[in-house]
Amino acid sequence: EDQVTQSPEALRLQEGESSSLNCSYTVSGLRGLFWYRQDPGKGPEFLFTLYSAGEEKEKERLKATLTKKESFLHITAPKPEDSATYLCAVLGNQFYFGTGTSLTVIP
Amino acid sequence: GAVVSQHPSRVICKSGTSVKIECRSLDFQATTMFWYRQFPKQSLMLMATSNEGSKATYEQGVEKDKFLINHASLTLSTLTVTSAHPEDSSFYICSASAFGVAGNQPQHFGDGTRLSIL
Numbered sequence: 001e002d003q004v005t006q007s008p009e010a011l012r013l014q015e016g017e018s019s020s021l022n023c024s025y026t027v028s029g030l031r032g033l034f035w036y037r038q039d040p041g042k043g044p045e046f047l048f049t050l051y052s053a054g055e056e057k058e059k060e061r062l063k064a065t066l067t068k069k070e071s072f073l074h075i076t077a078p079k080p081e082d083s084a085t086y087l088c089a090v091l092g093n094q095f096y097f098g099t100g101t102s103l104t105v106i107p
Numbered sequence: 108g109a110v111v112s113q114h115p116s117r118v119i120c121k122s123g124t125s126v127k128i129e130c131r132s133l134d135f136q137a138t139t140m141f142w143y144r145q146f147p148k149q150s151l152m153l154m155a156t157s158n159e160g161s162k163a164t165y166e167q168g169v170e171k172d173k174f175l176i177n178h179a180s181l182t183l184s185t186l187t188v189t190s191a192h193p194e195d196s197s198f199y200i201c202s203a204s205a206f207g208v209a210g211n212q213p214q215h216f217g218d219g220t221r222l223s224i225l
């Protein structure tokens with residue numbers, strides 16, 4: 001059965017404390033893995049697409065990596081404005097979304 | 108690029124009213140559009156998927172006669188909540204994707220519509 005699992009559910013970090021969010025997946029015929037950021041009361045904002053194992057993408061303090069079983073979203077020296085819910089989605093024969101990781105960065 | 112506009116952002120109306128929400132892809136052709144519902148502090152719940160020119164495919168438990176979806180063009184989809192009741196109050200979010208064309212494109216989301224039924 002195709003599925004996506006994100007961990008942890010919630011994460012509290014001190015400003016500047018680097019960490020990683022995990023997205024584990026099982027899907028037949030992965031066509032893409034996508035990371036989104038969602039702020040309260042807003043729709044998810046697209047961050048990255050990863051297509052194959054070994055691929056990496058970076059944007060400011062965020063770096064996404066992909067293996068054959070999971071993806072990591074690394075946050076380096078986070079700031080309070082990085083606080084949000086981060087969603088992972090995979091595309092096989094359809095889209096599957098994880099339930100997200102709620103990140104809080106404390107000043 | 109890949110901008111999706113959703114309108115209105117907030118609706119407050121009386122019970123029994125029908126409400127239409129529009130979702131437009133502004134700078135790309137969306138072969139597929141999705142409609143989601145999101146409850147507070149919960150993840151996205153897919154309601155239906157629509158391909159341009161075809162009838163929408165509804166997820167189990169979603170009443171297709173209550174939530175009417177039209178996807179008449181490659182840039183516009185609408186969700187009409189018919190005879191809305193307080194239990195329909197929620198945050199509705201649309202997304203659009205060209206994945207049917209290229210096979211691997213992400214969904215791009217609108218900013219959502221907060222629907223409140225009095």
